[in-house]
Amino acid sequence: MTYKKRMLVVMTVDSLIVLSAIFIGAFLLYNISSLWDGLLVSTAIVLVIAHHVFAYIFKLYKGAWSYASTNELLRIFYAVTMSLLVAGLFQVAVFGMLSTRALVVTWMLHILLIGGTRFAWRMYRDHYRKPKKNRTRTLIVGAGAAGTMVARQLQGSPESELEPVAFVDDDVSKQHLEMMNVPVAGTVEEMQAVAEDFRVEQILIAIPSLARCDLQRIYERCTETGVKTQIMPLLEDILSGKLEVTQFRDVQVEDLLGRDPVELDTEGIADTITGKIVLITGAGGSIGSELCRQLCKFDPSEVILLGHGENSIYDIHTELKNTYTHITFDTEIADIQDGERMQTVMDTYAPDVVYHAAAHKHVPLMEKNPQEAVKNNVIGTRNVADAADACGVNTFVMISSDKAVNPTSVMGATKRIAEMVVQDLNRRSATRFVAVRFGNVLGSRGSVIPLFKKQIEAGGPVTVTHPEMTRYFMTIPEASRLVIQAGALADGGEIFVLDMGEPVRIVDLAKNLIRLSGYKVDEIGIDYMGMRPGEKMYEELLGDEEVHEAQVHPKIYVGKTKNGNYEPAKEVIKYINHDSLVAQLIEVSNDFKQESSKVRAAN
Template structure:
């Protein structure tokens, strides 16, 4: 049905209802039959005109009535009430009478018939939904707005395989009540018993406001049932139209390990990035690429994607050009170890801000290849930092790691030396140099999550190095957003530390992934393989002499770092660069013994 046809039909139906309502009202209650013809004609014309005016104003002709709800009912009430008020005023002026009882009956009939004409569309639609007999009996966790939305959409969807049969909610005032024909049967603590009693085949968690800690508790209860558990989409995804309410998804490990989102200081970040030229090194990596995505949300004038791997740079280049067509994206294939090339790129674009995310980060691999760790993490950082200084970059933000604290590995040591290079550059340059330090990132390349998932897909076992091994975790988008926020707070010389929340035992992470994959620990075994070279049992975010207890922004701390003896650092880098690659292959780079208090490095045969 076209819009014009639909509009004409609705206006015709409304006109008939208006005429019928006012005639019946006068016929039932008018005291003087002599007044009826004159008053009816005048009142009908006034009510008809005012009804169509207010119906148009409140968009009664534009609404999709097959999805009618309280909002549509409210619009009907307002339009009809105001129409009756207009007619009452006209009668008072023209006939010195208000006919209150007659107008009241007319108002009631008007609302009843208009409402029935509209909501009958929804009743017809709901009655046409064919009920499938093969739907899975579903328990909805949460009897609030989220749970009601999920239940309504699942019931009305012909394609859905789920049929809500009950709710659970910790709000006891809702117990023994019904929502969408489904009873609220108890609290979340009773999930295992209720699943058995109600023959539940599926569980949907539908509490958008639930904290991560509460979600973990609820998911633990659901895991006891061995029934598949899913979660409703994020509200922002539903509102943006990316997904519908009934498109429930599997619970991800990020849901269980993430923290509550922190609102960014958009104005401060915008002042740093909007309309500016921004360079990101390591732009093809998991952190670097997400930093690029986050930067583009602030409408920079130009963004330079610098990286060594052509495939990864090609991927993020194509993605950004499609998502942000108004931003100039410049891909540059370059190695941060190539000093001349880095200076050429910096001279070509003269960026306002540089985010340095290029680094080797895999601990065991760097233990086997220490010379490559130094070349990339130390020499590469030094090249980019000195190029930024030479071409008057406003701010330089280096992405660092918690492994730089009291380092026991080559990777951690090289990242700490890189931090020291950045801190020193701040003392001799007009550019603001800062470093941002955080822990492990969920889903990043080389992280434990993809490894565990592959092992689970292969049927196990899942290998964990030590039962007490713990790490800090953060999602890639969260880490990238906080890197931008920390960069906007830079005054120069700081090492910012992101609040990583509570550390997580790796074995608990493995158990969660096994359960999320639909298995039990009996199906997928966990095997302890022993700690690898350079690994710590517990990670630290700040050393004892680096702690500033107060946050300068939610989830961001400013670390106090000890003085830097750059003579030692430059002596080391000069000595390193003087050796050929052939000589280095015959030597062991003893960076693990880098002592931060005595500030010395040793290169031993």
């Protein structure tokens, strides 16, 4: 029904209600002959007109009856009261008298009938419209505002596949109560028993403000039930209109990190990025592409997407130019190992800020190909950094790795030497050179999550190197935010590190992913394959001599890095085609452990 037709229907119904209220009131107080009295008829006409005027003023005709609430009732009270006051004034002004009793009775009937029609329609919508048959019996975790909102939406939608049958909530004051006619049947710890008692077929987690450590605890209880578990959208997505309340999603492994994401100093970043020319190397990679997305939120004037793979650069360029039409995007298919090409690109665009995300990062592959690791991670970094220095770039941010701390792998050693390259340049350049270290990135190319998912899809088993191996984990957006924040905080020469909370056992991550995929751990199985060349049992974010207790930003530290001597790094480049390359890497990166070479010799 169109808005105009709806208005016509509502006004007609309200007119009949107003007339019924005044004539029924007169009939109850007086006699039938009084219904044709001039005072009554003229008052009825004035009352109808006044009602429509005040109904418009108080927006009674804009409210959806199927969602009538206490606010609607309050507006009805105001509109009816003002209408009766106008009718009373009319009687006094024209007839010199006031039918007090009749007006009071009319006022009561008026409110009862107007309000009754609204709430009767809502009652019909909520309770009498036939829902789908065989709906999924659903347990809602959280009986707060979000949980009751979810229950109301599910109950009020006949098309919904879900039927709320119970809540669980840790709030003692809500136990044994009912919300939307749905009982609060127990606490989170009692979830398994509640699920059995109510024959639950699905669980919805409806606590949008839930900390990740609490979500992990709740999800563990959910998995014990063996029932499919989903979570409601983020509150900001609901408020912004991106998603509906009932657009539930599966719990992701990123949700279970047990750490809240780092927040950005948006004002500081805006000063660094807004209106500036920004260049990103490795822009087609998982980190580089997300870095581009995050940067564009701060409205740079121009973004240069540089990468070696044409398909990945094409994909991110197409996505960004369709999303951010006011920003200029340029693409450069180039190899950072080509120093002259890097200088040409820098001279062409004269960027204000450079984010260097291009690198080889796969540990076992770089163990077998140390020359390529040096070419890309060391020489490539030097080429981009030298070009940035010569071009007068304001800030250069290099993405490093926790594997650069006390490295036991070729990849870690090359990253440590790359840090030395930018620190050396910072001492003699007007450009501010900084590096950013973080741990493993969930979902990035070559990370453990895609591998585990493929193994689970194939029916298992999931392969883990060692039951006690731990790693620090973060999401791709978190990694990108840290890189952007580092650029805003940079004075030059720092190595920024995210406070990543407690490290996670790889085997626990594998178990969570198996459960999230809808299987039991015993169904898929876990095989322990042994540590691979170059791997550590655990990673570090800062060496002992680098630890600086003070945070420069909430959840971000800056390491007190040593003033490494860059001269020996030049020897690595000289030995790139020699068999002693790995030995030079060990020597130059200082802390590179001899155990790595022993492992390589054994293999």
